[in-house]
Amino acid sequence: MGIFKIEGGHKLKGAIQPQGAKNEALQILCAVLLTPEKVEIKNIPDIIDVNKLISVLEHLGVKIQKKGKGYYIFQADDLDMSYLESELFKQEGSSLRGSIMIVGPLLARFGKGYIPRPGGDKIGRRRLDTHFEGFINLGAKFRYNREERFYGVESPEGLTGTYMLLDQASVTGTANIVMAAVLAKGTTTIYNAACEPYLQQLCNMLKRMGAKISGVGSNLLTIEGVESLGGCKHTVLPDMIEIGSWIGLAAMTRSEITIKNVSWENLGVIPDTFRKLGITLEKRGDDIYIPEQDHYEIQSYIDGSILTIADAPWPGFTPDLLSIVLVVCTQARGSVLIHQKMFESRLFFVDKLIDMGAKIILCDPHRATVIGHDFQSMLKATTMVSPDIRAGISLLIAALSATGTSTIHNIEQIDRGYENIEERLQAIGARISRLD
Numbered sequence: 557m558g559i560f561k562i563e564g565g566h567k568l569k570g571a572i573q574p575q576g577a578k579n580e581a582l583q584i585l586c587a588v589l590l591t592p593e594k595v596e597i598k599n600i601p602d603i604i605d606v607n608k609l610i611s612v613l614e615h616l617g618v619k620i621q622k623k624g625k626g627y628y629i630f631q632a633d634d635l636d637m638s639y640l641e642s643e644l645f646k647q648e649g650s651s652l653r654g655s656i657m658i659v660g661p662l663l664a665r666f667g668k669g670y671i672p673r674p675g676g677d678k679i680g681r682r683r684l685d686t687h688f689e690g691f692i693n694l695g696a697k698f699r700y701n702r703e704e705r706f707y708g709v710e711s712p713e714g715l716t717g718t719y720m721l722l723d724q725a726s727v728t729g730t731a732n733i734v735m736a737a738v739l740a741k742g743t744t745t746i747y748n749a750a751c752e753p754y755l756q757q758l759c760n761m762l763k764r765m766g767a768k769i770s771g772v773g774s775n776l777l778t779i780e781g782v783e784s785l786g787g788c789k790h791t792v793l794p795d796m797i798e799i800g801s802w803i804g805l806a807a808m809t810r811s812e813i814t815i816k817n818v819s820w821e822n823l824g825v826i827p828d829t830f831r832k833l834g835i836t837l838e839k840r841g842d843d844i845y846i847p848e849q850d851h852y853e854i855q856s857y858i859d860g861s862i863l864t865i866a867d868a869p870w871p872g873f874t875p876d877l878l879s880i881v882l883v884v885c886t887q888a889r890g891s892v893l894i895h896q897k898m899f900e901s902r903l904f905f906v907d908k909l910i911d912m913g914a915k916i917i918l919c920d921p922h923r924a925t926v927i928g929h930d931f932q933s934m935l936k937a938t939t940m941v942s943p944d945i946r947a948g949i950s951l952l953i954a955a956l957s958a959t960g961t962s963t964i965h966n967i968e969q970i971d972r973g974y975e976n977i978e979e980r981l982q983a984i985g986a987r988i989s990r991l992d
């Protein structure tokens with residue numbers, strides 16, 4: 557397993573370009589299965605999870621042409637469905653979370669879809685009921701092999717549109733059901749749909765392929781099924797979680813950083829959430845400019861009570877940025893309550909920050925109180941293991957701000973979602989190297 561060695565305590569300076577969004581790319585890649593025609597996609601990030609999904613598509617028989625960096629053409633005109641019964645699929649399909657979204661398109665187009673229990677971060681229970689209840693609502697038969705943890709849905713007669721109220725606004729669940737419904741007979745209405753920019757991008761891509769979807773961007777989607785879909789061109793948005801990570805990095809290292817071409821209109825409450833921590837960030841065209849700041853002071857509520865930063869389905873604050881917000885608060889002036897509502901095992905990494913000298917009280921698995929140091933004392937370097945992707949980047953940011961040299965083990969977790977991270981950070985002055 558790889559290791560990062562990080563010499564902390566140095567200011568950074570310069571511009572950084574965010575990669576394409578991981579969680580959008582995973583949806584968009586699965587959507588290529590909905591048509592036998594060519595689908596051209598730009599700005600696909602070169603990260604472990606995305607490359608694993610591209611490998612699943614390749615083994616499934618999708619023709620793949622790489623035209624340039626992040627630029628691919630896919631054509632799913634002659635699939636080998638026997639791959640879905642292979643040992644290789646069990647291994648590849650279970651190695652990431654995003655693979656679950658091949659089921660909806662396969663079910664819609666070929667009347668069957670299978671998936672081993674998907675992987676992804678170990679951050680608490682991650683159930684798949686919403687996905688399969690959606691497929692069952694559309695008329696599919698569901699099978700689950702408990703021993704092999706293998707899920708299957710079949711619908712040889714095709715799917716039929718219906719009204720459904722999702723039990724939770726699941727991101728990948730909504731994407732999966734939408735991709736099944738676009739080829740179903742009649743009208744599907746999905747209430748309590750997730751509506752992250754990832755889903756808006758997916759729905760807009762499906763519309764360019766010929767799907768009829770209304771309500772995009774809201775939690776009520778109406779889909780008129782069509783007979784077939786055609787090819788299209790699509791460009792993946794910049795990764796809003798990476799953008800949030802770089803805002804946190806700039807604040808913690810007291811650096812002047814410009815984050816280029818961020819697509820401001822798709823960032824929702826992210827900029828204002830960092831502003832509530834007292835961080836100055838300016839909109840300069842489509843860039844975010846963060847000046848060098850010696851202090852940032854957490855705002856309190858109007859009545860003077862302590863600020864809470866909590867996650868919620870979009871347009872609420874994404875859970876994927878809470879670990880980063882937490883680390884940033886360790887050097888703020890003031891106190892904050894971090895409330896991770898969605899995942900029950902995502903805050904345990906604070907132990908490592910406490911080890912580094914941060915003032916954090918883990919109240920319970922979902923809540924942590926952070927009392928900021930206001931740079932009166934710096935975090936101290938240490939050796940740590942990255943438990944999940946966002947804890948990993950948070951620890952990396954902590955290490956870059958700390959005095960001394962830290963090492964982070966299990967950096968594959970970070971590589972899962974951050975492209976070529978050490979070179980991009982070195983370019984703005986970070987002292988980070990990869991040891992094998």
Ligand SMILES: CC(=O)N[C@H]1[C@@H](OP(=O)(O)OP(=O)(O)OC[C@H]2O[C@@H](n3ccc(=O)[nH]c3=O)[C@H](O)[C@@H]2O)O[C@H](CO)[C@@H](O)[C@@H]1O
Pocket residue numbers: 579582653654680681682683724725726727728729869874875876897898899
């Ligand atoms: C590949 C991918 O796209 N992964 C993202 C996707 O995962 P994923 O689609 O797997 O996550 P879900 O949206 O299904 O659910 C996330 C968690 O939140 C809970 N939940 C969800 C909705 C809700 O209204 N109430 C609620 O409590 C679920 O029970 C679950 O524990 O969305 C998550 C939530 O934004 C992100 O952390 C993941 O990065």
Ligand SMILES: C=C(OP(=O)(O)O)C(=O)O
Pocket residue numbers: 578579605652653654675676677876945946973
């Ligand atoms: C939790 C995440 O990813 P995944 O759903 O792929 O585990 C994430 O991107 O923060």
